[in-house]
Amino acid sequence: MRRVVPAVLVGVGVFLLVAAALLKFYAYPALAVAPIDQDSVTNLSAEDAIIFETDPNFLREVVTDLSVVNTTRGDVEASQEASDEEGEEVRVWAGTQTITSDDGAIRSQSRDRAAFDAHTGEAVDCCGGFSESEEDVRVEVQREGLIYKFPFGTEKETYDWWDNTAATTVPAEFVEETDIDGLTVYKFESVVPAGVVGTREVPGVIVDEPDEENVEADVSYANKRTFWVEPVTGAIIDRTEEQRSILEIDGEERAITTEANLSYTDEQVLENVEEYESKASLLGMVNGLFPLVALILGLVLIGLGLFLGRRDTGGSAHAGGRSVTPRKDVSKV
Incomplete structure (x- = not known):
């Protein structure tokens, strides 16, 4: 029995070392991935936003509250195929954005589809990525940078964030931990400087050209995004956008088409906190606490087992080599 105990201790210790390695290098990478079957709805709102009323009877700027609903769903089959082709975990998500004014009217609706690395959040050029800002008018898009989320294990550094409207990446700079x-x-901030992103044919009266029936105007766009990111999961807990889009003629502003300060609703932020607080805690323990405890306990048990084994071996050897004093033969005395 004395020889069995050290062997058991060493065996359990080795098991714990293997478990620590599996948790760190297998379980964590398996868990730190974006869901393949994503199905979520995100709500944003903006008060006193300026939009352009495009009804033929009302060509004017209108002040209204806006409600923005983003629906995102994962394409499981496309994700699996892309992962097999790329040799890494890829996610393909499709989204729909619907913007509604406070009178219940749908002001715009857009769709998109994009592929990204399930661990880093970086865009992957595959799987028919597109953007659709007008119904049934899809534009193929080759995205770069981050799209839907930040990477698992987000660092305090600058990341490239993809902007659909500007069709380019914009630095998202780390600001502070809060x-x-x-x-x-x-907290990260990303600024899209004002710049022309396209042209649009509009009635001349809209852009102070009453003598022209239709005029081709430049569309200028600017945005400032602020992200509050849970660093373990890379999930965006809160987000604001200060959007501004105008019509220009020869570089001169003629009309505001959009001016809105969008942000996650309070209910959305609360929901995000409740969801990702537990996920971050579990993922953090799988990546840090659990492997560390298993490693330390494993080393302690192995050391204790080896110590007890050597002590027992040493004790047995001493007993086996012990000298015995010969007994006197009293008959010869």
């Missing part, structure tokens, strides 16, 4: 309702988050 918290939302007790949940640690990293």
Whole structure:
């Protein structure tokens, strides 16, 4: 029995070392991936936004509250095929954005489809990525940078964020570490400077050209995004956008088509905190606490087992080599 105990301790210790390695290098990478079957709805709102009323009877700027609903769903089959082709975990998500004014009218609706690395959040050029800002008018898009989320294990550094409207990446710079309702988050800011992103044919009266029936105007767009990111999962807990889109003629502003300060609703932020607080805690323990505890305990048990084994071996050897004093033969005395 004394020889069995050291062997058991060493065996359990080795098991714990293997478990620590599996948790760190297998379980964590398997868990730190974006869901393949994503199905979510994100709500944003903007108060006193300026939009352009395009009804033929009302060609004017209108102040209204906006409600924005983003629906995102994962394409499981496309994700599996892309993962096999790319040799890494790829996710293909499709989204729909619907913007509604406070009178219940749908002001715009757009769709998109994009592929990205399930671990890093970086765009992957595959799977028929597109953007559709007008019904049934799809434009093929080759995206770069981050799309839907930040990477698992987000660092305090600058990331490239893809902007659909500008059709380019924009640096998202780390600002500070803070918290939302007790949940640690990293704050990032991304600024899209004002610039022409396209042209649009509009009635001349809209852009102060009453003598012209239709005029081709430049569309200028600017945006400032602020992200509050849970760093373990890379999930965006809160987000604001300061969007501004105008019509220009020869570089001169003629009409505002959109001016809105969008942000996640309070209910959306609360929902995000509740969801990702537990996910971040579990993922953090799988990546850090659990492997560390298993490693330390494994080393302690192995050391204890080896110590007990050597002590027992040493004790047995001493007993086996012990000298015995010969007994006197009293008959010869």
